[in-house]
Structure formats: C-alpha cells, structure tokens
Amino acid sequence: MKTAGGTDAAKRRAGERAAEEVEDGDVVALGTGSTTAYAIEAIGEAVGDGLEVQGIPTSFQSRQLALEVGIPLTDLDAVETVDLAIDGADQVVDDADSPAHGALVKGGGAAHAREKLVDAAAERFVVVADPTKLADALERSVPIEVLPDAHSVVADRLSELGGDPTLRDAERKDGPVVTDNGNLVLDCEFGRIDNPDALAARLSRLPGVVEHGLFVDLADATYVGLEDGVEVREY
Numbered sequence: 682m683k684t685a686g687g688t689d690a691a692k693r694r695a696g697e698r699a700a701e702e703v704e705d706g707d708v709v710a711l712g713t714g715s716t717t718a719y720a721i722e723a724i725g726e727a728v729g730d731g732l733e734v735q736g737i738p739t740s741f742q743s744r745q746l747a748l749e750v751g752i753p754l755t756d757l758d759a760v761e762t763v764d765l766a767i768d769g770a771d772q773v774v775d776d777a778d779s780p781a782h783g784a785l786v787k788g789g790g791a792a793h794a795r796e797k798l799v800d801a802a803a804e805r806f807v808v809v810a811d812p813t814k815l816a817d818a819l820e821r822s823v824p825i826e827v828l829p830d831a832h833s834v835v836a837d838r839l840s841e842l843g844g845d846p847t848l849r850d851a852e853r854k855d856g857p858v859v860t861d862n863g864n865l866v867l868d869c870e871f872g873r874i875d876n877p878d879a880l881a882a883r884l885s886r887l888p889g890v891v892e893h894g895l896f897v898d899l900a901d902a903t904y905v906g907l908e909d910g911v912e913v914r915e916y
C-alpha cells in the first residue's frame with residue numbers, strides 16, 4: 682500500500698476508529714489514500730460480520746479496495762442520503778483559535794474533485810489523519826484539477842494570484858498525471874494561506890478549474906491517530 686508519511690500504526694488507529702462510526706443501514710462515502718484504506722478494510726470486516734452498508738467510492742483506488750474487501754457499492758445519484766464520509770487529508774488546520782480551524786488541503790492522490798463532491802454531500806464528514814498532517818495554518822501546495830486544454834492558461838492566472846504552479850508529473854509514465862476524470866493537476870504553492878476561504882473562492886472562479894484541494898467548512902471532525910490512541914477534534 683502507498684503511504685504518504687506518518688506511521689502506519691497511527692493511520693490505522695485513525696481509520697479503524699472512524700470505521701466504528703458506521704451504523705447498520707448507512708451509506709458511507711469512501712475516501713482515498715493510505716489512511717482511509719484502513720477504514721475501508723475495517724468496514725469490509727464489519728460487512729463480513731453482518732453489517733449492512735453501501736459504499737460510495739471517491740476514486741478508482743477506493744473502489745478497487747472496497748470491492749476487494751466486500752463492501753457493496755452504490756452511486757451518489759442512486760441514494761437519498763450519504764450518512765457518513767471518511768476521508769484523509771494532506772494538511773489540517775489544528776489551531777482552535779483560527780477562523781480556518783478544520784480547513785484542509787486534499788488531493789495528494791489527485792482524487793479531490795470526487796472527494797469534495799461526496800464528502801460535502803455527507804451528513805457527517807470525518808477526516809482521518811496522523812499527527813504529521815496537523816498545522817497551525819495551511820502551507821502545503823494546493824492541488825488544482827484542470828481541464829487538459831486549460832493547464833497553461835490556469836497556470837498563468839495562478840501566477841497572477843501570487844502562486845507558483847507546477848504540472849504534476851506521473852511517476853511511472855512519461856508526461857503528466859491524468860486524474861480519474863481525465864484531467865490534469867497543477868500543484869500550486871501559495872506559502873502560508875491565512876484565509877483559505879477567500880483563496881478557495883478565487884480558485885473556483887477560474888475558468889478551466891474543475892476543482893481545487895482547499896476544503897473549507899466541510900469537515901465535521903478529525904480523528905488523529907497516535908501511536909497509542911486516537912484524539913478527536915470536533916468542529
């Protein structure tokens with residue numbers, strides 16, 4: 682399994698704790714990444730023990746894993762309610778005094794467009810993270826999914842906004858990463874983002890941007906996995 686920093690034990694604790702929230706009959710959004718994978722595996726085990734749930738995957742990766750562990754799948758347009766979303770993050774604002782408390786950068790796995798759609802639709806959105814993801818403010822580069830034809834125009838607009846965009850390269854393929862939606866990803870450095878809400882609004886207004894990885898006012902809680910337990914932040 683691909684991991685993106687943090688210890689596996691901490692990620693496992695966070696994922697397994699979040700999976701305990703799933704109740705019989707729930708529709709659950711299944712996020713993407715190495716931490717959420719532990720939640721998906723735990724939900725799969727519970728399904729094996731008789732729990733009845735339906736999962737909505739947010740990526741090819743989470744769909745494959747859900748199928749592997751036996752979680753019945755459905756689609757966003759086939760359900761009336763999404764009860765719970767469980768998803769990882771690349772960075773989480775952990776300063777309770779900050780107006781951005783609980784804001785996230787997501788998209789390390791380039792799945793943030795579907796993740797935002799499904800996480801935002803859920804009655805409750807729980808982030809699963811290890812302590813390396815916590816920060817006083819968002820400073821990670823922001824993944825921005827763009828239509829292929831738009832990448833150079835959007836890159837110019839991002840530079841005008843003070844950003845430093847880089848087209849994300851694929852690791853075992855020549856050329857760029859292509860998302861599950863057939864688009865490209867610009868990773869844009871903005872330095873310290875003190876007002877993610879304002880930046881999110883500006884990014885959303887750029888023609889050619891499909892979705893960006895700033896998740897503001899969406900998470901209801903973060904479960905922080907530690908070596909020996911889980912800390913819960915409710916927002």
Ligand SMILES: O=C(CO)[C@H](O)[C@H](O)COP(=O)(O)O
Nearest residue numbers: 714715716769788789790792
């Ligand atoms: O946003 C994501 C994918 O688009 C992931 O949730 C995020 O990158 C965290 O991944 P991990 O749990 O492997 O650190």
